[in-house]
Amino acid sequence: MSLSFANPAGFWALLALPILLGIHLLQRQSRRVVTSTMFLFDTLTPVSVEGRRIERLRNSLPLWLQLAAVVLLACILAGPRWLRRDSSQRVVVVLDSSVSMGAFRDELARALPAHLQTLTRVAARTEWHLLETDPARPTLYAGTELDALLAAAKAWVPHLGKHDFAPTLNVARGLAREAGVTVFVTDRRTDVPAGVEILAVGHPLDNCGWVGVSVNGDRWRALVQNHSATSQTRSWHIETESGASAETSLTLAPGQIRTLGGTLPAGKNRCELVLSKDGFALDDRLPLVRPEPKRVALAVNGDKSWDAFFNHLTGSLPDVDVASGTARADIRLEARAPAPAANPAEGRAIIFLSAPNSTTNLAGEPLAENNPLTAGLVWNGLLCKQTDPFMHQDGDETLVWQGDRPLIFLRGGRAERSLYVNFDVRQSNADRLPAFVVLLNRFVESIRAEKVSFERRNVETNQALEVAGDQAGPPLGMSGGGDASRAPFSPGFFEVRQGDRPLLEGAAHFADARESDFKAAETFDTLEGKSSQMAARNSRDDFLWPVLALALGALFLANWAATGRGPRGVRGGVAG
Amino acid sequence: MHLWPKDSALRAIQTRMQNAARRVRLPLRNRVWRGESGNWQGAGVGSSIDFQDHRPYLPGDDPRYIDWQAYARTGHYTMKLYREEVSPRVDVALDVSDSMFFDDAKRERALELFFFCAESALQAGSSLRCHAVGTVDSVPWTPGAALREAEWTRVSGPPTLGDLSANAAPAPPALARVPWRQGALRVLVSDLLFPGSPEPHLSLLAAAKGRGVVLVPYCRAESEPDLDGNVELADCETGARRTQHIDGGVLDRYRRGYGRHFEMWKEHARRYAVVVARVAAEENFHDALRADALPIGAVEMTH
Numbered sequence: 001m002s003l004s005f006a007n008p009a010g011f012w013a014l015l016a017l018p019i020l021l022g023i024h025l026l027q028r029q030s031r032r033v034v035t036s037t038m039f040l041f042d043t044l045t046p047v048s049v050e051g052r053r054i055e056r057l058r059n060s061l062p063l064w065l066q067l068a069a070v071v072l073l074a075c076i077l078a079g080p081r082w083l084r085r086d087s088s089q090r091v092v093v094v095l096d097s098s099v100s101m102g103a104f105r106d107e108l109a110r111a112l113p114a115h116l117q118t119l120t121r122v123a124a125r126t127e128w129h130l131l132e133t134d135p136a137r138p139t140l141y142a143g144t145e146l147d148a149l150l151a152a153a154k155a156w157v158p159h160l161g162k163h164d165f166a167p168t169l170n171v172a173r174g175l176a177r178e179a180g181v182t183v184f185v186t187d188r189r190t191d192v193p194a195g196v197e198i199l200a201v202g203h204p205l206d207n208c209g210w211v212g213v214s215v216n217g218d219r220w221r222a223l224v225q226n227h228s229a230t231s232q233t234r235s236w237h238i239e240t241e242s243g244a245s246a247e248t249s250l251t252l253a254p255g256q257i258r259t260l261g262g263t264l265p266a267g268k269n270r271c272e273l274v275l276s277k278d279g280f281a282l283d284d285r286l287p288l289v290r291p292e293p294k295r296v297a298l299a300v301n302g303d304k305s306w307d308a309f310f311n312h313l314t315g316s317l318p319d320v321d322v323a324s325g326t327a328r329a330d331i332r333l334e335a336r337a338p339a340p341a342a343n344p345a346e347g348r349a350i351i352f353l354s355a356p357n358s359t360t361n362l363a364g365e366p367l368a369e370n371n372p373l374t375a376g377l378v379w380n381g382l383l384c385k386q387t388d389p390f391m392h393q394d395g396d397e398t399l400v401w402q403g404d405r406p407l408i409f410l411r412g413g414r415a416e417r418s419l420y421v422n423f424d425v426r427q428s429n430a431d432r433l434p435a436f437v438v439l440l441n442r443f444v445e446s447i448r449a450e451k452v453s454f455e456r457r458n459v460e461t462n463q464a465l466e467v468a469g470d471q472a473g474p475p476l477g478m479s480g481g482g483d484a485s486r487a488p489f490s491p492g493f494f495e496v497r498q499g500d501r502p503l504l505e506g507a508a509h510f511a512d513a514r515e516s517d518f519k520a521a522e523t524f525d526t527l528e529g530k531s532s533q534m535a536a537r538n539s540r541d542d543f544l545w546p547v548l549a550l551a552l553g554a555l556f557l558a559n560w561a562a563t564g565r566g567p568r569g570v571r572g573g574v575a576g
Numbered sequence: 577m578h579l580w581p582k583d584s585a586l587r588a589i590q591t592r593m594q595n596a597a598r599r600v601r602l603p604l605r606n607r608v609w610r611g612e613s614g615n616w617q618g619a620g621v622g623s624s625i626d627f628q629d630h631r632p633y634l635p636g637d638d639p640r641y642i643d644w645q646a647y648a649r650t651g652h653y654t655m656k657l658y659r660e661e662v663s664p665r666v667d668v669a670l671d672v673s674d675s676m677f678f679d680d681a682k683r684e685r686a687l688e689l690f691f692f693c694a695e696s697a698l699q700a701g702s703s704l705r706c707h708a709v710g711t712v713d714s715v716p717w718t719p720g721a722a723l724r725e726a727e728w729t730r731v732s733g734p735p736t737l738g739d740l741s742a743n744a745a746p747a748p749p750a751l752a753r754v755p756w757r758q759g760a761l762r763v764l765v766s767d768l769l770f771p772g773s774p775e776p777h778l779s780l781l782a783a784a785k786g787r788g789v790v791l792v793p794y795c796r797a798e799s800e801p802d803l804d805g806n807v808e809l810a811d812c813e814t815g816a817r818r819t820q821h822i823d824g825g826v827l828d829r830y831r832r833g834y835g836r837h838f839e840m841w842k843e844h845a846r847r848y849a850v851v852v853a854r855v856a857a858e859e860n861f862h863d864a865l866r867a868d869a870l871p872i873g874a875v876e877m878t879h
Contacts, residue, residue, distance in 0.1 A: 030808040030819050036675035037798050038811035039745045039771045040833045041818060044826055060823050562824045563804060 003080055006535050008118075009528070010077025016070045024063050062562045069555040076548050087538035089123040090180035091116070092172040093149065096165065096187065097134040099489075100202070100515040101158040103280040104187050107201040107523070112185065113150055115199055115527055119181060120146060122535040129175055133168040134160050159462060159489040161512035169196050179537070181530055188520045197530050202521030208232050208252060209283025210273060211513045215291050215458060221261040222273055222286055226252035227517040239272045240265050250275075264290050269456065270493055270507060282461075283516050285491050287507040292456035293319045296448045299329035306335045306354070309426060316437065317444050331447050338388040348447055349418040350440065352425055355387035362386050362423070364403035373442045374399050377435035382407075384423035384430070396420075399439070408439065419443045452498075456505040463487040463508070469498040476503065581687065589684070590719065592861075593691035594699075600865055601696040602761060603789065603851070603876045604664055628657045665757045666697035667786075669707045669714065671749045671766030672732065678812040682767070682795035685857035685864070689765045689791045692861075694719040696875075702761075707754050709764075711747035714754045746770045746813040751780045758784040765791050768837075768852075769798070774844040781850050788850035789874050792838070795857040799834060803827065 005011075035041070093116070095101070101108070120126055128149045130141040141152040169184060173195055176182045184192055187202025206228035213222040226232045231254060235247040252258060265271055273286040298320050300310045310333055314322055323329040332349035363386075366379035379400055389405055398406040409420050419440075423430070430436040450468050459465065464486055469476050476484040479495040487508040488494050496504035510516075581589070633642060633653030643656035670676075670690045677683040690706075697704040708717040710732035748770040756762050762781045768774075768790070781788025803822040810817050820826070838854060845852040853874035855864045869875045 030806040032808045032810055033801075033803060034678055034810050034812050035797070035801070036678055036746075036767065036769050036812050037801075037830075037834065038809055038814075038816060038818060039769075040830060040837065041809055041820055042745075043833055044820070044829055060825060062823060 003082060006079030006081050006532050006539070008078055008531075010079060011074050013070065013074035013077050016073075017067060020063075020066055020070060024060075060562075062559050065555050065559040065562060069552060069559065072548055072552045072555065076545070076552065080545070081535060081539035082543075083122070083124050083535075083539045085124050087123045088125040088127070088179075089119075089534060089538065090127045090129065090176050091119055092129040092131065092176040092180060092182045093153070094165075094168055094172045094182065094184045094196075095130070095132045095140070095153065095156055095158070096185060097132045097137070097158045097160040098163065098186075098515055099158050099161065099282055099510070099512070100280070100518065100521070101185075101187055102282065103205060103207075103518065104201045104203075104521075107203070108185065109154060111199060111201045111523075111525075112153055113146075115183070115525060116146055116149070118527070118531050119183075119534070122531055123538045129172070130156075131168060131172055132156065132158075133163065133165045135168050135171075157489070161462070162514045165190070166193065169193055172196070181527075181534060183527065187518075188522060189524070197526045199525045199527060200521075200523055202518065203523055204228075204521055205279035205518035206230060206232055207278050207280045207283070207516055207518050208234050208275060209278075209280065209516045210275060210286035210509060210511070211257065211283070211516070212511050213273070213286055213288050213458060213509060215264070215288055218264045218290070219261065220264060220273075220288060221259055222288075223257055223259055224250065224252070224275065225257045225513060225516070226254060227513070227519070229254050229519055234276045234278075236260070236273060236275045238262070238265070239274050240268050240270070242268075244274075247276075264288075269505070280516060280518065282491060282510040286509045287491055287493050288458050288509065289456050289493065289505060289507040291458065292454070292505075294448050294451050294453040294455045296320045296331060296444055296451065297323040297329045299323045299332045300334075301332055302335035302352070302354070305426065306352070309352075309431065312431065313440065317441060319448070320444065330451055331444065336390075338390050347416055350421065350443065351390075351418055352421045353387065353390060353423055355385075355424045355427075357427060358385035358387045358424075360386035362402050362405060362407075366407060367401045369397075369399055369401070371397070371399050373439055373446070374435075377438055379433070379435050382430060382433055382436070383428055385427040387424055387427070389422050390420055452503070454502055454504070458507050458509065459487045460511045461487055461491055461508045462489050465496065465504065465506075467496045467504050469503060473501075474499045581683075586687070589687050590691050590695070593688055593695045596688075596692055596861055597695040597699050597878075599878055600692075600862065600870070600875050601700060601878050602666065602693060602763065603873050604700050604702070604761065605876055607664075607787065628659045631655050631657065664697075664700065664702045665760035666693070666700075666702040666704050666763065667707070667754070667756050667760045668693040668697065668704065668763045669709045669749075669751065669754050669765070670717070671764065672708045672710050673746065673749060673766075673770075674732075674813045675746060675767055675769050676793070679795045679797055679857070681857040682793055682798075685793040685795075685855060685861075686765055686767075688861055689793055689855060691719055693763045693765065693791070697761075703757075705755075705757065705760075709749045709751060709754055712750055712753075714750060745816075746811065748772060748777060751777050754780075756780065756784065756786055758786070760786050761789065762786045763789045763791065765793070767794060767798075768792050768841055774841045778844055778848040778850050782848035788845070788848065790841075790845065790850060790852040791869065791874060792841075792852060792854045793857055794854055799831075801827070801830070 125144065126146070127144055128141065128146060129139060130149050130152050131139055140156055141149045143149070165184065169182065169192055172182045173193060182196045183199050184196050185199045185201065187200060189200065190198070192198060208224065208226045208228070211223045211225045213220060224236070231251065233249060233251045235249050237247050238245040250258070269290045271288060273288065275284045277284055296317075296319065298314055298317070300314070300322060302310060313333065314320060330348065332347065333352070334349050335352045335354040337354050362384045366382045368374040368377060368379055382402070384402060384407065392406060393411065395411070396406065397410040398408070399410065400406075400408040405422065407422050409422065410417055411420055412418050425431055449466055452468050452470050465484065467476055467484060476496055476498050478484040479497070480488070482488055482494075484496050487506065491508055491510050493505075493507050495502055495506070630643065630646070631654070633655050637655055641655050641657065643654045646652075646654040646656070668690065670686070676686045694704060694706055706717045706719055707714045712732060746769065749766055751764070764781060778788065781790070806819065806821050808817055808819050838852075842852050851872055851874045853869035853872055855869060856867065857864075859867070865875055870877070
């Protein structure tokens with residue numbers, strides 16, 4: 001059995017020791033006493049120097065008795081208990097995966113051992129589990145070695161933005177069970193499920209950082225924000241492979257967001273905006289690349305009556321080229337009569353119904369199916385004429401209905417999927433309806449996304465990446481060996497390749513402003529009461545407690561007698 | 577300023593001691609005294625009815641004490657001698673130093689002892705002389721009369737203005753200035769609280785066939801001082817001051833020193849056949865006498 005204390009706060013009573021010594025050092029104000037036996041006192045020593053307030057500590061019995069009484073009292077208040085040999089507990093430590101925790105790695109390295117050592121002492125055997133709040137990550141450690149857990153925590157790197165802790169904390173609670181402890185390590189006060197203790201290791205930081213960027217051609221515009229509660233002055237500059245620009249000073253009021261702009265260095269496809277360092281480094285550097293989107297080649301096939309519409313449509317689609325022939329086109333824009341039958345298109349296309357003029361409107365309200373292409377689009381107000389339609393075929397996937405007529409549908413397999421517009425847009429107001437324009441854009445963008453081609457773009461850290469590769473080719477690979485489906489966790493440049501073929505050159509920047517705000521960060525913990533509770537559960541009372549109490553009483557009595565306030569008989573009488 | 581009791585208080589003390597002296601008295605029994613004729617057995621030949629001795633007549637002897645019956649039998653003049661009856665001489669000296677009067681209980685006990693001695697001597701038919709003795713001189717003093725300021729100044733010297741040096745010690749009573757009578761019972765009422773050897777003082781009490789008795793009033797403030805922590809001590813006689821931190825250890829050493837002081841007096845007193853008896857101030861008068869004075873013969877029961 002080993003000794004533990006149910007109420008370690010009781011040791012605060014030891015603070016009485018220096019106070020007691022101070023009292024003994026401090027000479028009390030003398031009171032004047034008239035005596036007839038002064039000549040007997042003349043033989044005694046020491047004599048205090050008159051007027052001196054602090055004097056040398058006297059080695060007296062009352063002093064030692066009082067010091068011993070204080071120590072004994074502290075022991076009693078601390079509640080010594082003996083751990084049961086068969087006691088065990090399970091401690092589940094959950095680390096907050098928010099990137100803001102990265103600013104407090106040193107604090108975490110100091111606080112975690114101290115608090116967990118305390119928990120170690122409240123049971124004979126402790127089983128440790130170390131998780132992080134990213135449910136996609138595996139358990140960091142499970143075992144009985146605290147040092148191994150601390151090593152795993154030291155090697156751990158937070159990577160998520162603002163996220164929900166509850167799923168992982170609920171898993172941790174279930175793991176700890178009723179007899180265990182769940183400790184959530186974070187950097188600020190937060191609501192946690194019942195039974196979860198918090199160990200917060202943060203503190204407010206005066207953080208300024210980049211919160212966003214947009215690049216249009218050679219021009220870039222970046223946002224920098226002061227997240228602190230006080231005015232901050234920083235400097236910033238642009239770094240490229242060949243050098244750095246001059247430092248520019250920047251003063252931001254509390255909470256202020258300022259837009260900075262400039263031109264990308266000539267001949268350079270990548271550069272980095274650098275803000276002077278502060279306590280949170282993730283948002284101090286903003287890498288960016290000159291965007292180079294994948295271009296989509298369009299082929300237009302229609303009579304002259306469609307020229308105006310097609311010109312208007314192609315002009316509204318970004319990053320597209322109008323090809324001269326259909327062979328190299330990624331997508332065809334085609335106007336086609338409904339009769340005799342709408343043949344499947346060869347390759348991807350947007351097929352528009354070309355029909356004779358009609359004076360009759362289609363009856364009914366347009367109704368959209370649940371599809372990513374139509375998500376969130378409002379079709380009210382669409383007016384279409386009653387014309388002969390494309391004939392419906394098995395396998396068609398209708399996107400928008402009007403009455404029982406499929407107004408817009410998809411046809412064909414993945415490689416030859418075409419969008420059919422089953423009404424004459426020239427006789428409708430569709431080209432002025434946002435939903436219709438957005439639908440066409442989404443369809444073109446879906447084709448662009450599936451196109452295997454090189455692109456260069458700016459993304460946020462940990463952003464999901466959709467990079468189209470050759471199905472028959474080797475798997476996609478991220479520069480540095482990471483997962484090609486997500487941008488890196490840390491700001492920086494990266495490249496996605498398929499074999500030797502570069503598919504994506506990107507720059508990942510940190511842009512989660514919620515994680516950059518450290519005003520609410522603080523240090524506290526709720527473990528103290530839990531430690532006492534666990535200690536009480538896993539131990540039994542010290543059988544010496546009554547002895548300690550009696551000894552304390554004896555010390556008080558002895559001190560009472562030694563200080564001359566006790567009964568005369570205790571000190572002996574005077575001879576004669 | 578000496579806190580001398582009012583006349584009414586003195587009379588009350590005197591009355592109490594008159595009663596007390598009927599039960600306890602000074603140690604006059606079992607001793608041979610010299611002095612004027614009286615009721616106590618004297619050392620010489622006198623006119624009492626107690627036969628003492630026969631001896632041959634010598635020229636100059638009082639012819640009234642010739643034993644004529646013996647002359648008829650032997651034809652020689654023979655003197656029949658009877659015990660002399662005398663009135664014992666009792667000299668009582670009261671130490672009037674300030675230490676005797678600084679504490680109320682001690683002051684009253686000192687005066688009680690003084691009046692007890694005087695009343696005891698008077699009731700025994702003794703030849704009584706009283707003196708007030710200070711550190712400089714002594715004056716004859718009638719019990720019950722208040723000492724005048726001039727007499728205080730005469731016996732105690734001019735009042736001190738407070739000698740602030742810690743080494744200033746209280747002076748002993750000027751016993752050499754007391755006109756002790758030969759063969760007298762010399763009673764000194766003093767607290768003996770002054771440093772130095774007791775021998776010069778005891779020798780004065782025992783000189784000229786005198787028999788010395790010292791009655792020592794003391795109070796609890798002296799024997800068991802209730803002191804703790806830092807105290808500025810002021811001597812009641814010299815005014816000397818001393819700052820002293822007092823704890824249990826210091827008190828223990830003080831008590832040992834206090835006890836040694838009186839043991840020293842008693843040890844030296846035995847050499848001079850002087851009886852030193854301590855009388856507590858806080859106890860009943862008879863109880864206080866019974867504690868020490870009665871067992872060692874400083875006083876005796878009247879019956």
